[in-house]
Amino acid sequence: LADDEEEPRTGLLPLYGLTEGLAQWQMRRIVREAVAAYVPVLEEVFPAEYLQAHNLWPIHQALPAIHFPESRHALEQARRRFVYQELLILQLGLAVKRQQQRMYGRAPVLPVSAVIDARIRRLIPFTLTGSQEQAIAEITADLARSTPMNRLLQADVGMGKTIVAVYAMLVAVAHGYQAALMAPTEVLARQHFRTLERLLAASQVRRGLLVGGLAPKERADLLQRIAEGTIDLVVGTQAIIQESVQFHRLGLVVIDEQHKFGVRQRASLKQAGIDPHYLVMTATPIPRTVTMTLFGDLDISTLREPPPGRHKVSTYLVAPDGEERWWEFFGRKLREGRQGYVVTPLVEGSEQIQAANLEEAYEALANGPLEAFRLGLLHGRMSSEEKEGVMRAFERGEIQVLVSTSVVEVGIDVPNATLMTIQGGERFGLAQLHQLRGRISRGRQPGICGVFADPQTEEARKRLQAFVKTTDGFELAEVDFRLRGPGELFGTRQHGLPPMLIADLVRDAAVLEEARRDAIALVAQDPGLARPEHARLRRMVLARYGRALDLADVG
Incomplete structure (x- = not known):
């Protein structure tokens, strides 16, 4: 072909990302030459x-075929080779970790x-x-060993993981050690602290x-007591992992709420001499493929059985023309003595804009469908x-309806509040709606629960x-993952693992299972992948995941 002539189009041709002034046929020629060389x-x-x-193609066969496959079969085999390799390297990193x-x-040995x-x-x-007993049995077996527990406790909403x-924590205290409970927000930390105070x-x-x-x-007084060991149980936010906090015997x-804490922060509590045991809890279930990757270095316990007396929640999608009827129903239930939430989505923009938007929604309710009731307002700009104050008043029943942005996602527990209206439902993720x-x-x-939405x-x-169809969080987690794909989870900000280059956790779930078993x-x-025939695999694991997973140079 002359330099400016296109190649004849036959069979499967690759499509490359281009830059200005470059055509597909030129890019194909460049790649073909590079692959050959x-x-x-x-x-x-x-x-x-x-x-x-x-059943993997060797690299010398797979690489030419992923660019210029002779058939659909060749393309699939070549893809499988690279997807498997990428997932195996990750799973080897996690297995070595x-x-x-x-x-x-x-870690301290804490038998029960x-x-x-x-x-x-x-x-x-x-x-x-039964499932709480099972989880406790798994955890106590870990605590009795001299190696640190690294366990994920995942539970559906309201399954009693606390x-x-x-x-x-009480097992640790019984042995003369301290225990720390870290929550993602101050509201939730205080909530946990109140629960502990009661218990x-x-x-x-x-x-x-x-x-x-x-x-x-x-604060100075509390830090001193933690350092002396005259406090057994510390509840807090990220403040717990600051330099100034020294534990006596952690x-x-x-x-x-692991989603909010990266892998890095998990590591930072470990520095002081003996390693503590670790228990990580999530508030909503995590899709299977994600537990195998982001949390692949943890053992897993699962709570699926609701405590006795928990009721199923009925959920309705309220169309715009049904809103008036919904508010009538909501008001009737409030008059019967129940309490409720109205959740409005966060608008994009500054905190001021968000607060103004919420105030507006609040005014519209107070002067409209809920004018006969006592309303309270909760948003991110308020001080702790x-x-x-608002949460206490709601708990005491002085406030009948709490209007808020999604801050009620985590940890408010008011048994009499059994009504919820979610406005702008299309603007919330599934996990958030479920929370x-x-x-x-x-x-x-x-x-x-009534959801106003205009999808x-x-x-x-x-x-x-x-x-609307299901209240099973495990099922919803899988649906959400299929709909949104892994992109959001693998935003590196959240967990510190490099992004996937060719594997896709939704499409390649079966290969992931296989790679995990093999790893x-x-x-x-x-x-330590120390055998000579595994030296190249080991190099690859360290190059890709050594830093992210904090791996010592194995082997």
């Missing part, structure tokens, strides 16, 4: 028998005797469910709340004290349909 000098990372055993935690981590178990159970005012964490009122356990808004003298760290709805599943009466996209429609088996046979 450099494929012969590429190293194969897999031993030959491994390729054969796992788990192994290093077991080999090098030294019958006496300790009885002392803890005396403080729990209700019978635990009590499981409290049990674990531990009759116990000898000394407890402290460490949050941003403390007076300097109060035995267990519980991190609530103001938020506390919000969880607030009204805790009462003596069944909860009722403009197919995805928003599907999301809302799924939300675990490989690291079991060859712990």
